[in-house]
Amino acid sequence: MTINAKDVYYRDLNERVREEIKKGAADVVLDNVNGQRYIADGLRGKATITINGVPGNDLAAFMDGPTLIVNGNAQDGVANTMNDGKIIINGNAGDVLGYGMRGGKLYIKGDVGYRVGIHMKGFKSQVPVIIAGGTAGDFFGEYMAGGILVLLGIGKKKNEPIAGGYLGTGMHGGVMYVRGEVDPRDCGAEVGILEPNEEEMAELSAYLKEYCKDTGHDYGRIMKEKFIKIYPKSSRPYGRLYAY
């Protein structure tokens, strides 16, 4: 099922996608996507949507199950409050990715912007995973409460920091893996930095293998560099703030 999105208003495009999936389409291809917002928002089920072009903001907000493959860059707000599903972005992506994300996977081949993975949270079997291939802006994993956030720094220039400031500020759950080094001065006071242990590396490599298969990165090359693990020092950073 292919839909030509050229010059189609976002509301009509999204309505059409929802209709096709309701009718039972398992694979939907959107060609010539150029900035249409809210694609796959709140969508449930197991369909796969291939997006050729650049989808607009809030791609897959509140999404619960489907798989999206973006052949191009993505803009801001991808996977906002997503509950389940998988998104592969074969390009760069903008700001505020995976805000409040509770489950599913968001794999970005290239760089990501500011405020990525803020307030990600896990619940029972739901473990949200974001892997970004390149570098990230400020506030990476701020307020993080659960899940796994991975930053690979592929293509990073020498002396360029892999992430911006305020990394993990207010973090109180979940874990981040960064390939390379971060300056502790760029990190929130609530996080600690350690070397991942074997068990953690095994879990991480399983995700990375899948990520490389999806995005075409070279797994062997990625694993040549060392990872650090960034973790919250306390699950209750503000537990002793109040006078009762």
Add this chain to the structure above:
Amino acid sequence: MNRTMPPEFRVKIDQEKCRKCKRCLMSCSFGVYSFADRVIPDSNKCVACNRCVVMCPEDAITIHESPNVYKDHPNWPLSIRKNVWKQAETGGVLLTGMGNDRPYPIIFDHLVVDACQVTNPSIDPLREPMELRTFLGRKPDKLEMEMVGGKPRLKEKLPQNIKLEIPVIFAPMSFGAISLNAHKSLAMAAKESGTVYGTGEGGLHEELYDYGPWTIVQCASGRFGVHSEYLNAGVAVEIKIGQGAKPGIGGHLPGEKIGAEISRTRMIPVGTDALSPAPHHDIYSIEDLRQLIYAIKEATGYKPVSVKIACVHNVAAIATGIVRAGADIVYLDGFKGGTGAAPTQIRDHVGIPIELALAAVDDRLRQEGIRNQASIVAAGGIRSSADAVKAIALGADACAIGTAALLAMGCSLCQKCYTGNCAWGICTQKPELTRRLDPEWGAMRLNNLLRAWGHEIKEFLGALGVNSVESLRGSRERLRGVGLDAQTLDILGVKPAGR
């Protein structure tokens, strides 16, 4: 023991009346009572919730203001001295519950309502029809008709609205802030009375999905329990930006309160703190707000979206931005609005009164010609049907009640909600306390309250000589101010009494 904290109250037991049944020991959730041959109260722990007084079968308990006297000082009332002592002891941020308890002027009490005499007849609502039905949501700029098969039809589909049988809704209070039984009471009463209740930011318990047609689900900064099914469960979705009791402040539900049910509903692990950041990190501008509004609309088949804000200095400019961002309802929460827990200093010193905010917002939306694009819900200090009538005359489409609803369910306004020890089973998650509130009983009391207010609102309308609440909406000519200064009257758009 902290010797510098004087007890607020003194508990007295009439030992002659007391039959040593120990009901008081069982009812007190703050540990006031012990028993050694007779009931011994520890007044230091008493919060004057009056649960023991109500439960005592012999009427043997009385609670008094502490007779201990400290030397008076107008700049240092005991309440302020106590705050300093408490912080010197703990080093912590002062917490409190319920709404602002500082003696700010209450503008509602300086507004009076008009009535008909001689020249235009008043209406008796007991004998004549009186319309309270209210629709919340966007109204079209104009209606275009076309003839289809010889019959007139609307050309365009009307935007979805929420139908209310009474212009009073229950304010959003989360499952977490209040107990599941309190949520059930609100849901059942909303259904029975034809109004809606709000989930607050705590998700929707699975047992309450059946009450969807009477529910407004909330999406706040923590996104707790927010998913596609949840967003579609109610009649509307509310984006909570701010709360009157704590404008600009996030929320911390402490891990102790995250038990199995809360964990399941909020979708976070048991025992972790539920931190709601102060801002939504995906909203830094009106454009961002528009984006979230439309993301929600796309995910819900274009249900009405309400945006709840605390009333702050530039509320009118903010509200017009919210309407232009596509909100169908603007929910204004004044600085007297309640809370399950807020930093005391913020609650008592941040924000502006609902009366002024409401008048300013209604004015601005009218001036800009966009008043029809969104309904206004006024909240934060609505205590009676009279307040509701005055708010509607100032421009509200409906009012929301939180504190009044809690009072109906038994709350005695002891303001200890943040301790999680609510003796009435409302603002607590302890199973031995939550079972004290029977949802059927709570719902009955809430229905009684709304029924009484409904009758009273009809009486006001009858006295005003109108037969529909729609005729009162924004009709400030029917209000007069008593003892208000010229500038306040100007902001309210109300004449002084006698003019």
